[in-house]
Amino acid sequence: MSELIKLVNVSYTYPNNAVPALKNLNLTINQGEWVAMIGHNGSGKSTFAKLLNYLLAADSGDITIAGVKVEPDNLWTIRDLVGMVFQNPDNQFVGATVADDVAFGMENRGIDRATMLERVQEVLKLVKMTDFVDREPARLSGGQKQRVAIASVLAIQPQVLILDEATAMLDPQGRREMIAIVRELKARMGADLTVISITHDIEEAASADRVLVLDDGSLINSGRPAEIFADAAILREHGLAVPFAEELKAQLAQRGIAVPTEYLTMEGMVAWLWQSISKK
Amino acid sequence: MFNNMIIGRYMPGNSWIHRLDARVKLMLSVFFVLAVFIANSVVGYIIAIVFAALVIQLTGLGVRVFAKGLQPLMWLMLFTVGLQILFIKTGHVWFQWGFLSITSDGLTNGVAIFVRFTLIIFFSTVLTLTTPPLGVADALEVLMQPLKVIKVPVDDLALMVSIALRFVPTLMDEAETIMNAQRARGVEFNEGSIVKRVRAYVPLLIPLFVNAIKRAIELGDAMEARGYRGGTQRTKYRVLTWHTQDTVAMLGFLAFALVLILVRVMGW
Numbered sequence: 001m002s003e004l005i006k007l008v009n010v011s012y013t014y015p016n017n018a019v020p021a022l023k024n025l026n027l028t029i030n031q032g033e034w035v036a037m038i039g040h041n042g043s044g045k046s047t048f049a050k051l052l053n054y055l056l057a058a059d060s061g062d063i064t065i066a067g068v069k070v071e072p073d074n075l076w077t078i079r080d081l082v083g084m085v086f087q088n089p090d091n092q093f094v095g096a097t098v099a100d101d102v103a104f105g106m107e108n109r110g111i112d113r114a115t116m117l118e119r120v121q122e123v124l125k126l127v128k129m130t131d132f133v134d135r136e137p138a139r140l141s142g143g144q145k146q147r148v149a150i151a152s153v154l155a156i157q158p159q160v161l162i163l164d165e166a167t168a169m170l171d172p173q174g175r176r177e178m179i180a181i182v183r184e185l186k187a188r189m190g191a192d193l194t195v196i197s198i199t200h201d202i203e204e205a206a207s208a209d210r211v212l213v214l215d216d217g218s219l220i221n222s223g224r225p226a227e228i229f230a231d232a233a234i235l236r237e238h239g240l241a242v243p244f245a246e247e248l249k250a251q252l253a254q255r256g257i258a259v260p261t262e263y264l265t266m267e268g269m270v271a272w273l274w275q276s277i278s279k280k
Numbered sequence: 281m282f283n284n285m286i287i288g289r290y291m292p293g294n295s296w297i298h299r300l301d302a303r304v305k306l307m308l309s310v311f312f313v314l315a316v317f318i319a320n321s322v323v324g325y326i327i328a329i330v331f332a333a334l335v336i337q338l339t340g341l342g343v344r345v346f347a348k349g350l351q352p353l354m355w356l357m358l359f360t361v362g363l364q365i366l367f368i369k370t371g372h373v374w375f376q377w378g379f380l381s382i383t384s385d386g387l388t389n390g391v392a393i394f395v396r397f398t399l400i401i402f403f404s405t406v407l408t409l410t411t412p413p414l415g416v417a418d419a420l421e422v423l424m425q426p427l428k429v430i431k432v433p434v435d436d437l438a439l440m441v442s443i444a445l446r447f448v449p450t451l452m453d454e455a456e457t458i459m460n461a462q463r464a465r466g467v468e469f470n471e472g473s474i475v476k477r478v479r480a481y482v483p484l485l486i487p488l489f490v491n492a493i494k495r496a497i498e499l500g501d502a503m504e505a506r507g508y509r510g511g512t513q514r515t516k517y518r519v520l521t522w523h524t525q526d527t528v529a530m531l532g533f534l535a536f537a538l539v540l541i542l543v544r545v546m547g548w
Contacts, residue, residue, distance in 0.1 A: 053505050076507065084505040091495045092502035096414045096446045103517030105506040110515050120517070138449035152506065 004159065004194050005029040005052065010061035012047055021047040023217040025061070031159075032191030036205035036225070037198045039214035040239035045198045048214070049164040052196075053082050066159055080109070083153030087165040089145035093137040098129060098148050101137070105156040123151040126188075127181055143174025147181060154185075161185075163197040167204060179204050202229070202243045206265070213238060230263035245269040291409050295340035301526045302415035303422055308533050309407045316399050318540045323548045325395050331536050332399050339410050349405045350398065357397045365390040417441045418520055435514070443499070451492065458487050 007027040013020040021044045029035050039045050050056040051063060054070050063070040068077050083105075086092045095101030102120045111119075124130045127147040137145060146166055153161060163182070167175040179201075186195055197204055205211050211228040213221040215238045221228060229235070232246045242250075245266050249259045264272060292298075297305075319328050336346055350357075368386035375382040407416070421438035428434050459469065462483045469480050 050501075055501055055504060076509070079505065079507045082505075084502075086498065086502055086505075088495075088498055090450055091498035093446070094443065094499065094503055094506070096442055100517060104503075104508075107514045107517055108507040108509065110513050112515060113517065113519065116515070116517050136449070137446065138453070156507065 002031045003028050004031040004033075004066055005196075006062075006064045008062045010051065010058050010063060012044075012051060012056060012058050014047075019217075020059075021217055022051070022058075025217070025219060027212070027219060029194060029196065032194055034186055034195040034207070034209045035197070035212060036208035036210070037196065037212045037214060038200070038205050038240055043214045044217040045214055046164055047217075049084065049162050049196070049198055052160070052162060053084055054078050080156065081158055082160045082162060083156060083158035084162045084164060085146065085149045085153055085166040087168050089142045089149065089169060090137065092149055093145055096136065097133070098124070098135050098137075098140070099133045101148055102152045102155050105152055109156065119155050123154045124148075126154060126185060127151045141174065142170050143177050146170060146174070146178055150178075150181065150185075159192070160194045160196065163195070163199070165198055165200065167199065167201055175201065175204070179207055183207055200241065202241055206243065213240070215239075226263040230261070290412050291341060291345070292412075293340055293410065295338060295410070296525065297335065297339040297406065298410045299523075299525065300410075300529055301520055301522055302411050302419035303520055303522075304526045304529050305407045305411055306416065306419040306423060308529065309404050311533065311537070312403045313400050315537050315540055316396050318537070318544055320392075320544060321548060324540055324543045325392070327536070327539055327543065328399055329395070332402050335406055336402060339406060341409060345409065346402050346405055350401055353397075353401060357394060360397070361390045361394050364393055413445045414442065414518075417445055418518060422520060436510070447495070451488070454491060455484065455488055458484050 005028065007025050010022060010025040011020055012022045025048070037045050037048065047056060051058050052065065052070065054072070054075055057072075058070075065078060065081050068074050068081065070078055093101055094104045099120050102123060103116050106116045106119065120133070121130065124133060127150050129144065129147050129151060132140065132144065132148075137148075140148070149166070150161070161182075167178050170178060182195060182197070186193060195208075197208065199205055206225045206229065208225060211221075211223065211225050212219060213228065213235075220238065221234065229243050229246060232242045232250060235242050245264050245268070248269060249264070252259050260272060316328055319325050336343060365382060365386045366380045368383055368389055370383060370385045373381055373383050411419075417438065420441065421434065424432070424434045424437070463469070467480055467483055469484075470477060472480075
């Protein structure tokens with residue numbers, strides 16, 4: 001797989017703030033990869049997302065996306081390459097109706113109307129919102145609004161989709177639906193779409209190909225979800241939630257039951273429990 | 281609290297008027313107000329009333345809806361009409377008490393003003409009742425295009441109007457949530473003296489204002505991330521199309537205006 005995003009020694013400090021939000025970050029993300037970034041509040045996750053899109057300008061270091069350097073001269077190229085879904089479903093809904101919102105990014109790029117009409121239908125179908133074309137945002141649920149937000153990003157056909165805590169304000173069902181949609185999209189588009197999901201949600205992170213752990217602006221761990229989640233102690237140390245299966249394992253170990261040391265998903269844990277009970 | 285307000289409210293429907301182009305409706309509403317002032321005789325007013333009645337009939341919403349829109353303005357109308365009747369001193373005097381007098385001219389003027397008021401309110405509610413707010417905003421944008429010549433940022437204004445409209449229900453919901461949250465903490469709205477009431481609204485207004493600023497910052501980020509770079513060179517997803525019925529409406533209005541002018545010139 002080829003490199004798509006490359007960060008070399010990137011640092012950023014917010015104005016009027018002594019502590020840097022990101023410190024000497026070095027990172028590469030491959031084409032078509034699905035990366036989850038986790039970290040407690042204030043660990044620099046959202047800053048990272050905004051740097052990729054030039055919503056914030058790095059103090060030092062270089063960011064390259066698909067060979068294009070992130071700098072003011074390439075601003076619009078970068079924004080064509082990177083699409084972003086933010087946390088609050090209400091505050092990123094620009095259009096007066098679903099169709100208007102999806103078309104907003106295309107209008108900005110001067111795409112002709114015939115193409116817009118076609119593509120609005122196309123992307124709404126991808127996120128299963130075709131029946132809601134003329135709905136106003138006030139009449140949609142949070143999860144539906146976030147699906148529209150994904151659709152409006154897809155309409156500009158970016159290479160990178162950044163989900164900046166996009167499921168944080170949703171109810172459990174909306175959250176599951178959204179992860180399912182992203183999973184489906186990823187399966188359909190494969191290497192054409194690179195997903196960076198910034199999240200607190202373990203379930204969402206577990207769907208990714210790779211998990212990055214950020215703490216106080218530095219990258220402290222990176223690996224497959226199974227590797228990262230197997231070490232519950234480190235996760236706790238950095239103020240992160242532990243997957244339910246790991247929590248269960250820890251509680252069982254406390255009661256003197258021998259548990260497997262490798263990471264298990266919920267299904268894996270259930271299978272292991274069945275096995276160990278039927279062996280008795 | 282906004283339940284009985286009919287002004288500015290949109291009532292979905294599929295009548296002939298509903299399907300008219302928003303630009304036509306907006307222009308004709310403005311022209312109608314001007315046309316009403318052409319009428320100055322009984323014949324003229326009857327023609328204007330018949331025309332307005334015809335238009336109301338075409339909206340398919342029923343006169344009652346329109347009459348309800350009149351209610352909040354009733355006192356203003358009665359007040360103006362009252363002033364006209366009591367303070368006009370020309371014409372045949374029927375009743376005199378100190379400086380107040382009721383004269384034939386005063387009465388006719390009062391009635392004329394009442395009729396004008398009613399007609400203008402009825403006709404302008406036709407626009408808002410049959411056109412979704414977005415349609416009105418789109419129409420405004422198109423009709424403001426000539427202002428570009430004198431450097432008015434029409435595209436930016438249009439975007440501001442459409443964002444404002446889109447956030448009205450969101451902010452209303454938020455205001456209600458904050459109000460309930462403050463009530464739960466013991467703030468009493470609508471009780472006590474005027475000063476007390478006004479002060480009770482501070483815990484509502486400040487959070488609402490702060491949140492609006494937060495929203496604006498986030499919305500700005502989202503717009504930029506989606507490639508917004510000012511009003512120029514944008515294409516439009518939403519377009520207004522001119523149909524034959526729009527031409528028919530324009531011609532119909534023109535005929536009505538010409539008749540009014542004729543009536544006035546001939547002095548009927």
